[in-house]
Amino acid sequence: MRISAKLAPTFDYPELEQFWRSADALGFEAVWNYDHFYGLTEDRKPTHEGWTTLAAMAVVVRHARIGCMVTGVTYRNPAILAKMAVTVDHISGGRLNFGIGAGWHEAEHRGYGLEFPSAGIRVAMLDEALTVIRRLWTQETVTFEGRFYTLRDAICEPKPLQRPHPPIVVGGVQPKMLGVIARHADEWNMPSHEGPQQWGETNERLTEACAELGRDPAEIRRSVQLFLHPREPEQVASQLDQLPRYAELGCEHAVLSFYQPPSTDLLQQCAELRDTSSRPAPTSPAPAGGQPHAWIAEAVAPDA
Numbered sequence: 001m002r003i004s005a006k007l008a009p010t011f012d013y014p015e016l017e018q019f020w021r022s023a024d025a026l027g028f029e030a031v032w033n034y035d036h037f038y039g040l041t042e043d044r045k046p047t048h049e050g051w052t053t054l055a056a057m058a059v060v061v062r063h064a065r066i067g068c069m070v071t072g073v074t075y076r077n078p079a080i081l082a083k084m085a086v087t088v089d090h091i092s093g094g095r096l097n098f099g100i101g102a103g104w105h106e107a108e109h110r111g112y113g114l115e116f117p118s119a120g121i122r123v124a125m126l127d128e129a130l131t132v133i134r135r136l137w138t139q140e141t142v143t144f145e146g147r148f149y150t151l152r153d154a155i156c157e158p159k160p161l162q163r164p165h166p167p168i169v170v171g172g173v174q175p176k177m178l179g180v181i182a183r184h185a186d187e188w189n190m191p192s193h194e195g196p197q198q199w200g201e202t203n204e205r206l207t208e209a210c211a212e213l214g215r216d217p218a219e220i221r222r223s224v225q226l227f228l229h230p231r232e233p234e235q236v237a238s239q240l241d242q243l244p245r246y247a248e249l250g251c252e253h254a255v256l257s258f259y260q261p262p263s264t265d266l267l268q269q270c271a272e273l274r275d276t277s278s279r280p281a282p283t284s285p286a287p288a289g290g291q292p293h294a295w296i297a298e299a300v301a302p303d304a
Helices: 013-025 050-060 078-091 106-112 119-138 175-184 195-213 233-240 243-248 264-271
Strands: 002-007 030-033 065-068 096-101 142-145 150-154 168-171 187-191 221-228 253-258
Touching: 002 013, 002 264, 013 030, 013 050, 013 264, 030 050, 030 096, 030 253, 050 065, 050 078, 078 096, 078 119, 096 119, 119 142, 119 150, 119 168, 119 175, 168 175, 175 195, 187 195, 187 253, 195 221, 195 243, 221 233
Parallel strands: 002 030, 002 253, 030 065, 065 096, 096 168, 168 187, 187 221, 221 253
Antiparallel strands: 142 150
């Protein structure tokens, strides 16, 4: 299984940069941030803007792929977002994963004067936005008259370094979202809140959605986002112990989302869980024998 690392841009920039450098050096598949203007649980928590931060990450991270898990479709005009993504793809040397979803954080929409339509409309916006973005990345000019967006001879130059375009990663669970994912995504991601069984059932529904559209379900990589609290070693251990079950259910990629910057030891041990064929092996060997995650309780610094 591929293993990536994620840290929300809710910490001081030097802490973020150190995390990115460490994760890159340890051989993670990708390094991720998120796209919010307010904190997730506390609106007033200082939060750096996601795509500006991602551009900085593109320079600091030299080997791993990078991405935003996930961009809110309601926050930016899709033509502008397409340009932003191309820019980051070039800065990174062609290592961008383009993560996007329907958005959900109502408070920041209200605070910034952004429309917050119903979930069904946001899903429809995502479907249309991905159609526009893909065309801008692959066509010389785009004229588009949609329900939500209108373009007139729109130009997006340069094109992405990655051809035909950066991998599109869409996060979602509900049936309408699975239809959008089946239509557009190169990778699907689902949060782990409800555990492996629910992930597996949703994974099967995505395969069914692909069949309805006539798309080969193998074209979409399946991934999960695990949420880890480094200050709670038992919580971290219990989450990581679920990785084999996710793999059995068809998960190919796990994004480890840290709620606090992890200790160096914890980050290294997490890196050693990955499929070593996907990135060069780290200099330190993986744990041998015994319980696969028994090291977690010892590796986590109590104040990490």
